[in-house]
Structure formats: C-alpha cells, structure tokens
C-alpha cells in the first residue's frame with residue numbers, strides 16, 4: 001500500500017509507501033506493479049548512485065526516442081531535492097517543474113514520466129539514491145538541460161554545486177529542440193521523437 005499523489009505538474013507523482021514498524025525496525029514495499037504507475041514488467045533497470053558531498057547536483061537529464069525513461073526514485077541514506085521539468089513541446093506546463101524532498105527517513109518517492117528532464121541536489125553528505133527506469137541506459141540517446149537555467153528557475157538551495165563536466169556544459173532549454181511532444185493520446189501525454197535535442 002502506498003499514498004500516491006498527483007503533483008502540480010502531472011503526470012509526475014509523489015509516492016509514499018506504507019511502513020510497518022515494529023521492535024526490529026520497519027518493513028516497506030517500495031514498488032508494486034498494481035500501484036498503476038507503470039505496467040508490470042515495464043521497469044528494466046535499477047540504478048544506485050552515491051554522492052559524497054551535500055550540494056552535489058546531478059542533472060537535468062533525459063533519454064529520448066525509444067530510450068525515453070520513466071523513473072521511480074527514492075533515497076536510502078541522506079536526503080535530496082528531486083526535480084522533474086516538463087520538456088514536452090506544446091504542454092500546458094512546458095518549462096514548469098516539480099521539486100520534492102526525498103529522505104531516507106520518510107521513504108518518499110518521485111515518479112518521473114517520459115517527457116521530463118530530471119535531476120537532484122543532495123541535501124546531506126553520503127546520499128544514496130536508488131531508482132528504477134523503464135528503458136536501459138542508452139548513451140547515444142542522452143540529452144541534458146542546464147541545472148541553473150533561469151527560465152526554469154529551480155531553487156536548489158545550493159549556490160556552488162559539485163557538478164560533472166558534462167552537466168556544467170549542458171545547454172539552456174531555449175537552445176534545444178526538445179524531442180518530446182505533448183500528445184494527450186499517448187502514454188504520459190508524451191510522444192518521444194528519435195532525434196537529438198541539440
């Protein structure tokens with residue numbers, strides 16, 4: 001059982017799985033097919049990323065075409081600010097974002113569908129982030145948007161982040177031709193085109 005809530009930028013969802021506590025600790029189901037986020041079998045890869053320092057930012061990333069990824073994220077040590085930005089051309093919420101705090105303590109999760117650029121900032125040192133994705137890693141179909149794009153205006157709470165070289169060089173949203181198109185008839189109201197964004 002889990003509490004699943006729509007966010008201000010659908011279909012991004014916040015998920016809080018129930019925890020059954022006892023004298024040993026707790027037990028929690030962290031994903032079930034019958035929660036209806038994705039059909040059974042859709043998730044094909046699990047990821048684990050560790051960041052040593054608070055104030056590390058990873059993102060904003062996406063994969064496109066047949067490799068577009070939906071993601072279900074959670075934190076098992078520490079805390080992050082998890083962010084999803086709508087980059088579906090023609091979307092009523094294009095350029096808007098959801099920022100959700102995910103903590104090991106609370107077990108909160110964020111479901112990020114196709115058509116969104118995703119990233120997070122670590123709010124604590126030693127942050128372990130786990131996530132499921134519904135398409136395998138495909139470095140030939142990766143794209144990125146700058147973490148500090150003023151047109152998106154994310155309040156990361158971090159001024160001088162630890163970044164990868166790749167993320168430091170990422171383009172602004174206005175300078176990419178995003179490969180996602182808003183389409184109410186498609187899953188996640190998103191059509192994913194098989195062409196690079198830049």
Ligand SMILES: Cc1cn([C@H]2C[C@H](O)[C@@H](COP(=O)(O)OP(=O)(O)O[C@H]3O[C@@H](C)C(=O)[C@@H](O)[C@H]3O)O2)c(=O)[nH]c1=O
Pocket residue numbers: 047049058059060061062118119120136137164166
């Ligand atoms: C993402 C990924 C990376 N790698 C490798 C490539 C590279 O050598 C090393 C580090 O990759 P990156 O710098 O891209 O890792 P990172 O910056 O953590 O990338 C991740 O960021 C978050 C925000 C996401 O949303 C993810 O989808 C993914 O893009 O790991 C894989 O083998 N499989 C994967 O699925």
